[in-house]
Amino acid sequence: MYIKVKSSFGDGYIMKLFLSKMPPGGKVQFGSEIDKSTSVKARSRASSYTETAAARGYSESAILRTRGSQSDYDFDAIQWLEKVSKMGMDGKK
């Protein structure tokens, strides 16, 4: 549960739970704010189709439909959840 760390500040033990591999600042963004999913954003450089589709306002489920997998996923519910969770963090009701 604890790991030994060496640093210029001093050596010691820290809980694994609190040891970050990332420097503070970077954050993975969800798509709910800009109505464009993380998946779409991550893929946009590789596939102009998905970017165009997202820009035209197609939902992720609609894009997935091109592959016939829509019955397995509910991205609309996830987008709703991301939006509501952000409202909670901003202290809005």
Added chain:
Amino acid sequence: MKLRLSVLMIAISLLSYSCRTLGKKDSKEVPSSIQKEVQVGRLLAARLAKKYRIIRDPDFTIYLNQVTSRLTAISSRQELQFVTGILDTQEVNAFACPGGYIFITLGALQKIDTEEELAGVLAHEISHITLNHSGHFEDPEPIIDIISQLLAPGGDIISSFAQNAMGMLLDELLTKGRSKAFELEADKAGVLLLAELNYGMDSYMKYLNKLKTLPENQTIVNTHPPVGERLALLERMILDQKLQLKGTPQKSNSYKTHFNQFMKGRKSN
């Protein structure tokens, strides 16, 4: 000849694209493995949402996310945005998907009596994510992924890597369970997280005690180590590390207030 030339051109552009992508490394830039983790987690979350249906009650969901963000505020995964949702099933369970997606079932919420118990369940799930219990998400064949993206008629946002990873994780969550070591580690890390925020560690143990009487057809019974073993391990850790079992007493039971309102809303709908 023309075909060969086109294939060569595509290969060169792909190589230069991937070199540019791999070469860029800002210290604050989120690494691709974490982007991938969120992608796979989001896919898994969308799958669970389809299987069980997410209950869209904004007020109660906001409350759950406020408790979640209190716990994640001190976790090491600051690059993730944690999200908690309610699954519409009487099964008593909670799920942690990579990338920060957490789900708690209606059945589990009905077993919970206080905010401390809720925090205990969430802390266990947060620990699974923080301690990378779903693994690391390095795409072994990014070039193949890019080629398949380019060649797919009509496009495709799910890479084969993400789809395979998601399939394995779904199996782990619903059928096989995570390894026993990971479950016990998440229990220990979870109660330590509770202690950091002055929530009582005993609250999580109270919740675990309620799971002792669950019937065997419940997924949690088959995907987690026996409750008795989990409780014994926590008791030993608290004793060994001389930890404070009780937290700061809560002035009011905000969980019950929020939960009762939520249930009232469900009945009236």
